[in-house]
Amino acid sequence: MYIKDIKLRSFRNYERIQLEFDDKVNVIIGENAQGKTNLMEAIYLLAFTKSHRTPRDKELIQWDEEYAKIEGSIYKRNRRFPLEIILSKKGKKAKLNHLEQKRLSDYIGALNVVMFAPEDLNLVKGSPQVRRRFIDMEIGQIQPAYIYHLGQYQKVLKQRNHLLKDLQRHRRTDKTMLYVLTDQLIEHASTLLERRFKFLKLLRNWAGPIHESISRQLEQLEVLYDASVEVSEAMDLETISNRYQEKFSKIEDKEIDRGTTLAGPHRDDLIFHVNGKDVQTYGSQGQQRTTALSLKLAEIELIHSEVGEYPILLLDDVLSELDDFRQSHLLHTIQGKVQTFVSTTSIDGIEHHVLKEAEIFRVENGTIEIQK
Amino acid sequence: MYYPEPISKLIDSFTKLPGIGPKTAVRLAFFVLEMEEDDVLEFGKSLVNAKRELTHCSVCGQITDQDPCSICQDEARDNSLICVVQDPKDVIAMEKMKEFSGKYHVLHGAISPMDGIGPEDINVPSLLNRLKDEGVEELILATNPNIEGEATAMYISRLVKPSGIRITRLAHGLPMGGDLEYADEVTLSKAMEGRREL
Ligand SMILES: Nc1ncnc2c1ncn2[C@@H]1O[C@H](COP(=O)(O)OP(=O)(O)O)[C@@H](O)[C@H]1O
Ligand SMILES: [Mg+2]
Ligand SMILES: [Zn+2]
Numbered sequence: 001m002y003i004k005d006i007k008l009r010s011f012r013n014y015e016r017i018q019l020e021f022d023d024k025v026n027v028i029i030g031e032n033a034q035g036k037t038n039l040m041e042a043i044y045l046l047a048f049t050k051s052h053r054t055p056r057d058k059e060l061i062q063w064d065e066e067y068a069k070i071e072g073s074i075y076k077r078n079r080r081f082p083l084e085i086i087l088s089k090k091g092k093k094a095k096l097n098h099l100e101q102k103r104l105s106d107y108i109g110a111l112n113v114v115m116f117a118p119e120d121l122n123l124v125k126g127s128p129q130v131r132r133r134f135i136d137m138e139i140g141q142i143q144p145a146y147i148y149h150l151g152q153y154q155k156v157l158k159q160r161n162h163l164l165k166d167l168q169r170h171r172r173t174d175k176t177m178l179y180v181l182t183d184q185l186i187e188h189a190s191t192l193l194e195r196r197f198k199f200l201k202l203l204r205n206w207a208g209p210i211h212e213s214i215s216r217q218l219e220q221l222e223v224l225y226d227a228s229v230e231v232s233e234a235m236d237l238e239t240i241s242n243r244y245q246e247k248f249s250k251i252e253d254k255e256i257d258r259g260t261t262l263a264g265p266h267r268d269d270l271i272f273h274v275n276g277k278d279v280q281t282y283g284s285q286g287q288q289r290t291t292a293l294s295l296k297l298a299e300i301e302l303i304h305s306e307v308g309e310y311p312i313l314l315l316d317d318v319l320s321e322l323d324d325f326r327q328s329h330l331l332h333t334i335q336g337k338v339q340t341f342v343s344t345t346s347i348d349g350i351e352h353h354v355l356k357e358a359e360i361f362r363v364e365n366g367t368i369e370i371q372k
Numbered sequence: 373m374y375y376p377e378p379i380s381k382l383i384d385s386f387t388k389l390p391g392i393g394p395k396t397a398v399r400l401a402f403f404v405l406e407m408e409e410d411d412v413l414e415f416g417k418s419l420v421n422a423k424r425e426l427t428h429c430s431v432c433g434q435i436t437d438q439d440p441c442s443i444c445q446d447e448a449r450d451n452s453l454i455c456v457v458q459d460p461k462d463v464i465a466m467e468k469m470k471e472f473s474g475k476y477h478v479l480h481g482a483i484s485p486m487d488g489i490g491p492e493d494i495n496v497p498s499l500l501n502r503l504k505d506e507g508v509e510e511l512i513l514a515t516n517p518n519i520e521g522e523a524t525a526m527y528i529s530r531l532v533k534p535s536g537i538r539i540t541r542l543a544h545g546l547p548m549g550g551d552l553e554y555a556d557e558v559t560l561s562k563a564m565e566g567r568r569e570l
Contacts, residue, residue: 152519162485176530177483
């Protein structure tokens, strides 16, 4: 799939722009703070209805403006799909084919995007939250129902945490409602866990060989799941659900004592091993970067195999962060099949024939010009 | 902008209604000024009467102008069957269907710890009392199909199950007149769970 054109209105530092893209490689060149990331963010938003760098939609609306609008045309299996996101102080609207989609899970998935930004180099080193977000976003975009379950899970979790606080402070004593919310939580937790396991199986198939090749056959990558309950990835939904039941009855007093939910997908983590050692603790910075890159490249292939089309790749300011070998590996992988947006302050030092055939955009203070 | 006091009071009253923001309130207030005096008087009287003359049925909790309400008093209706709903409007929706001949129980809300709403804050205690002496055989839990509605149904079910009363839940299904291919995945999987023998 690819994005043919985009129209921005009062989005970040863009008052009004309209661009047509190349279906292969687009290079966005500009000094710092001119609007390169803002453009990438707009494309990301069309896919996920959320920014990759802020949870607050208000920041995306141009200062002193009432609303922001992003429109884009996606081509998928030779068909055009217009997408539109409108952000205002009152809320957000997402339109697919001109029709408003009230449910997030009915919109997400129309456009698949993989983004690789400097923050993603943190995937390995950062907090567990970063890795949970990674796994949730990636499953969500190939399996919209996952987003629904995640949303339901988060709502039950919030209710349950409130009730645990009430029990902790003796504002309530009857535990019947706690058991109800535990059952409800487990229903969604088991579904999320089962789907995460299935996704990991696919991810490993791709990430292993890719990592081996980027590391010139020197490194073996393993992706492990660190669950807050005693489960194995081979278990079916019912067994997972039983394990949660056992866990929650075991930790009941502790949960009331702490006033919060102590097990569930929101407390899990991913662990990466390179040559049998935990990269987070023992890996060099280079190994951590290679791991992050392997996972992103694996995502591209995974989406292709699950959805039947390659996603759009956004490389925001990362090419210069990678050494020559990793750079050319990356560019070689996407060559000719993945529509890619590369942002950089300077094209010097990026010597690759893929870039030579690219469409070049110059960004300066919220205006963009195509370089002929 | 400064409005004469009677108008700003009227605007203030309109903003207390759900779904009405400041702009709409101003528009409605000025519209009222243009209305015929008789219509305005009638409107005011209806507002006051609706509030004064209606109460909650002491049996089922439905909004009514007589206590017990006409449904609770109707001897032709089946006493052994109670349909539990969240909202007075749900009773009206069920009645429109003209298929249900049991009685109702209106909870006036759902249990929601984050909003500080516990079972005793909605009409759960009166439901439990009712089940003690009325010869009820089946309870249909027709609370909303969202997290809070489900949790409320599960809560009631936990309390009532030991008494042996049959407990059922409305099925979530596909909207009638819709095409299967347009149903979203979540609705489809719920409908699949609730499938039945033909
Ligand atoms: N809501 C907004 N309204 C107007 N300008 C904004 C808004 N948010 C960010 N900016 C401006 O956008 C610029 C940053 O753009 P960005 O795309 O992050 O830069 P870069 O080109 O370095 O990636 C800054 O000049 C910032 O002031
Ligand atoms: Mg940037
Ligand atoms: Zn009644």
